[in-house]
Amino acid sequence: MDLLLSFVLNGLVYGVLLFLTAAGLSMIVGLMNVVSLVHGSFFMLGAYVGLTLYNVTGSFWWALLLAWIPSAVAGAAIEIACLRPLYRRGHLDQVLLTFGFTFVFSDLVQTIWGRDNHALPPPGLFESSVEVLGGLIPSYRLFIIGFGLLLAAALWALLDRSRLGAMVRAGVDDSATAEGLGINVSLLFTSVFAMGAGMAALAGVVAGPVLGLSLGMDVGILIPAFIVIVIGGMGSLRGALVGSLLVGQADTLGRVYLPDLQLFLIYLLMIAVLLWRPQGLFGLRKPAGAPAWVDKPAAPARRPLGRGERRLLGGLGAVALLVLPALFDNYALALFSEVFIFSVFALSLDLLIGYTGLISFGHATFFALGAYAVIILNLTFGLDPLPGVLVGVLVATLGAAVIGYFCTKVSGIAFLMLTMAFSQLLYSLALRWREVTGGTDGIGGIPSPEILGWTLSGAVPTYYLTAATLALGFWVMRRIAGSPLGHVLVGIRENEARMRAIGYPVTAFKLASFTVGGALAGLAGGIYAIFNGFISPDALTWGASGDVMIMVVLGGMGTSLGPIVGTAFFLLAKNFVSSHSEHWMLIVGLLFVACVLFFRDGIYGSLSQLSPIRMPFRRKAVS
Structure with a gap:
């Protein structure tokens, strides 16, 4: 034949x-x-x-x-x-x-x-x-x-x-x-x-x-x-x-x-x-389903924290971060460093999901781009990892701008599938381009970075580097949430059609959100490359995007502290459960299902609803 x-x-x-x-x-x-x-x-x-x-x-x-x-x-x-x-x-x-x-x-x-x-x-x-x-x-x-x-x-x-x-x-x-x-x-x-x-x-x-x-x-x-x-x-x-x-x-x-x-x-x-043809070859255009936030109950009235109270809480948090290395061993500090890195990653995804209402299953792409850039630039050109992080952020930003240009032309399930498709494309590229990416074996082996001749090696310097990265990511998200851009993004999430009707270029604002989120994810990926010293195509899979989505939802979407709380809960629970039971996937999965069903606002969001005063760093609702 x-x-x-x-x-x-x-x-x-x-x-x-x-x-x-x-x-x-x-x-x-x-x-x-x-x-x-x-x-x-x-x-x-x-x-x-x-x-x-x-x-x-x-x-x-x-x-x-x-x-x-x-x-x-x-x-x-x-x-x-x-x-x-x-x-x-x-x-x-x-x-x-x-x-x-x-x-x-x-x-x-x-x-x-x-x-x-x-x-x-x-x-x-x-x-x-x-x-x-x-x-x-x-x-x-x-x-x-x-x-x-x-x-x-x-x-x-x-x-x-x-x-x-x-x-x-x-x-x-x-x-x-x-x-x-x-x-x-x-x-x-x-x-x-x-x-x-x-x-x-x-x-x-x-x-x-x-x-x-x-x-x-x-x-x-x-x-x-x-x-x-x-x-x-x-x-x-x-x-x-x-x-x-x-x-x-x-x-x-x-x-x-x-x-x-x-x-x-x-x-x-x-x-x-x-x-x-976003509806497919034989599909019919249908109105989109109900918005994910359509039946969210109004939050009860709470006394907002004053500026002095917020500064006091922020100062106490900074002091706590500074003294933690004196209280814990190197293993615990390494775990904290991982939480800080993935908290920045979760914050970047929350900008898309929690603020703009864009469900992306390809966000890990930009995390991986930042990590690959740092390692490849060091091993190929000898660039110190810290300047490499800046290049990694630039690479992730450009990648997000290009991919976002195509993805933001569609919405709903089509957007979700497009983000996943681009992620899988780059995953396939990482597998095939073995001489650069290491293929399925991954790539690693970079030295510790240096600042003014001081080598950042060991658990304590790495801890402070990741803590500083988290502080930067948190500050960026707070600035965006309180800016006109943040209010427009929430308006798009709540009612995209109304925002279009009053003259906002919705697609351009979506692209801006997608690009900034990609840049923050690239920052997290670059620091992760320094922390872990290794990256593989597994970081590009849709499962990696799903894990960080779990972190965002567990903590509370649309808040500045929620993704950090969710990341800490997810990673610490996973570490604890996996060390005591082989069934960590079952336990984490059931916890996540329960959170979606019964704690829609996540851990931090639910606590803020119960609190008689306004929890610190919670986004103001935009009507």
Whole structure:
């Protein structure tokens, strides 16, 4: 058989596997207007449950028939108990909540099935190969193609030609009217979410014999599935199928004919589609969901702190930072230094999320750019790390300005996916450009910086350097929050349409927020390079952006001290829990889910609401 035809067939197989996963996600995102990052976890759970059923029954068919049930039940429980209260809050809380559940499911799978990779054998009926156009093709791959196309036809009949499909569309378009007509919209949405979760689990079983089973398979399928529905159009079954086939061919043919660009192709394809047609190839423009802050209750009246009180508290904080090295050992000081660095990183992301309302899953890009710049400039050109930090900030600023120019042209889910796509592009570049970045091994080994001939080596000098960096980042954020720019950014977050109507160049202000946030992230990354002496492509992943998002939300979005409190809580809790239990992901994930559900303002924000006086350094609300 002609090699090209063989590659096309393999691309078709991968595309159908993507469709099996993306179809359920497209239903959830497109029909329910819910952004679910836990979809990949359902895929992974289905694969591992299928493996257990195969080991117990010895039959692949029993695994295919039953493995979807736990995921569907888990999906229904999450929708009823956790997602349903968040529908009026908008996409931000949905993203955060479902991201927290990815930690829970990762820990669950690791605890039950271990860290080792596994293989799910194909059914005996399809263990052989068949001849197609003169070449041998594994018959199981042909089964995948047939199964996927059959499922696509069944879903089309269900959603477009059945009464259930009409009820779903009615509930999405106008839930109040649908309920008035006797449709149980809540039950309908639960059914759709459970169906989507079950389909992801079904896809996990089908993909098991081809892709294998590993702990990272949830992320490995989630990002391509999101790319598929963004390209095809959210809520469009036809779009999910076409997008899957396009991505499958781009990935497979890219591996063969453009191996150096293969990792870039699908992200470039998504970026091009989003910039040309933000709703996707077959998607329809829909009004954005409710703003993430729409139902936030008004804060009770509190006596604001006076200038003297704020200065007193600030002075006490400065004194505390100065004397800490005399009270703790080097290990504790190193942990404090890490908290200070990531607090600046969290402050930079809070400028986007808390002040401007931009949900970015690619913010780690600018942190990594700052770190890479410091290390590469030192190892290649011998530049001292401290001046290298300034160059790293400049590199991160330029990167944020370029990426922000494209990302701020869209909004909502499209913005989230564009930021993730650019982050993955640079991640792919860091992997490929091995002679500069070190590839998967990373790069490091820089000397300690010098100031006026004094070498900053050891825990104490590093502590003071990171503390000074935090003080600078905090001062910048305070200046922005109290400036006209800060008030405009909050106005955009609260009501973008109104800000446009009264004449503000909203896109320009978004770009300004994106760029300044990138600059602060680059500062944090540059100091981290000095502190850690090492950086790898892992710093560019969407998971790294998700971790710092957790820090912001735990502390309290839209506040100056909230991200610092959240960072300290996250890193200290992670350090403590991981030293006493292997299940730190489960504990942190559940804490984060509880915070999203019950402490919407975060730790610091909730305390400020309870306080009879105004907490220090809390942003004033802008009406």
